[in-house]
Amino acid sequence: MFDNYVDNYHKINNSQSFISSSMAYAQKETIGDELIKEINLLIAEAKYIDEDSLHTKRLLHSAAQLMNADPSEANFIKAGIYQLCGNIERTENHIRIANNLPNQNSDLLRMNSAAALANLGLYTKAQGFFCEVKEMFSNNLNNIVETGLGSLNILKLNELFIKANKMNLEFNHQTYQVISRAAEILSNSSISDKDLAQYADVFGSVLHDKRLMVKGDPIILIGDNSNDWHPETVFIIFRVQTDFQNAAQMYKEGTKRLISKFSDIPESLHFSIEAY
């Protein structure tokens, strides 16, 4: 698919990194923020790291140093490191622990948990955390959009856009247009965010099997009359760093798994994998 932003061709592609939280103690802030910054840089590369490498061990050791001062954040950072390793079990385990411990900003932790799970292709679980955010507008608006898109909460994001407009909060207009149109198409086809996530999980499983991470958020394109394309369709594209041939084979594998798992895939929805 094509890259540029123009009228009638709607695309969204934000990065899906963690959000650095503000910390109360200077030393803790330094270690925690530095670790999150490093994790975000690695996420931006969209490549899994070796769990047994010295680099990973160093990251885990640094996270362990935070354990006494802020066990919730330390566990979340560990989750982030295991997410980078592609270790679903350990990521989910540390996310669960982090969310069950007292922490300074539960909503931020939920947003970050959603981001980590979406990066592993676990869209249903990611949506769960995103929807549990209580005071959504206490978060940075860009973070809301990035995490909402990353976890494919299209209808939820549309609701938030409508609320934000009423509150005179400013969102990116083009993003709003795409989300609004996508939400309309999904609603017309009785597709919920949960439905969307179930389908996306299938493609997420293919990417995870191949140890490939989505580069940025999934891209959302709208097929409708404005594109000389009459059937209204929401195209969701997962971009990964690989060659064209491998991407096409993963697209095929995802499609086959989707057909095998769901007898009625809505025609207004389309998933694919492309080389970045």
Added chain:
Amino acid sequence: MPVTANDIRQSAINIKAIASEEAAYRACISRYYYAAFHASKDFHGTLARPGNTKANVGDHENLVHMLSNPAIPNTDAKFTVSKEISIYLKKSLFNRRLADYQLNQTVTEKNLNIVETETNLIFDTISTAP
């Protein structure tokens, strides 16, 4: 002299070999789509029964719909292949329409490479179909 879907694909390959500017990339994407369309149409013709049609739409959209809604039993090995091809063809059609009608967008060689590999996906799926 009649031509086949494979001939059209070969034409796309030939265009790609000399394509060095955007108009040629667009032309090539369009050729690849028509190769995919005709190959898919030929495949649909091999089904024991045609798929369910969609009213008031053009041939291209209708073919995607018929492939997506095969009227053969789901125990027929071609049932899932038909659905699979419909998904690939739908994206190809979207790309073709963008390439042919949305002139204010930039189309690159990379876009063409994606379209090429996804067209090959359709041909490969058909050639290995039961």
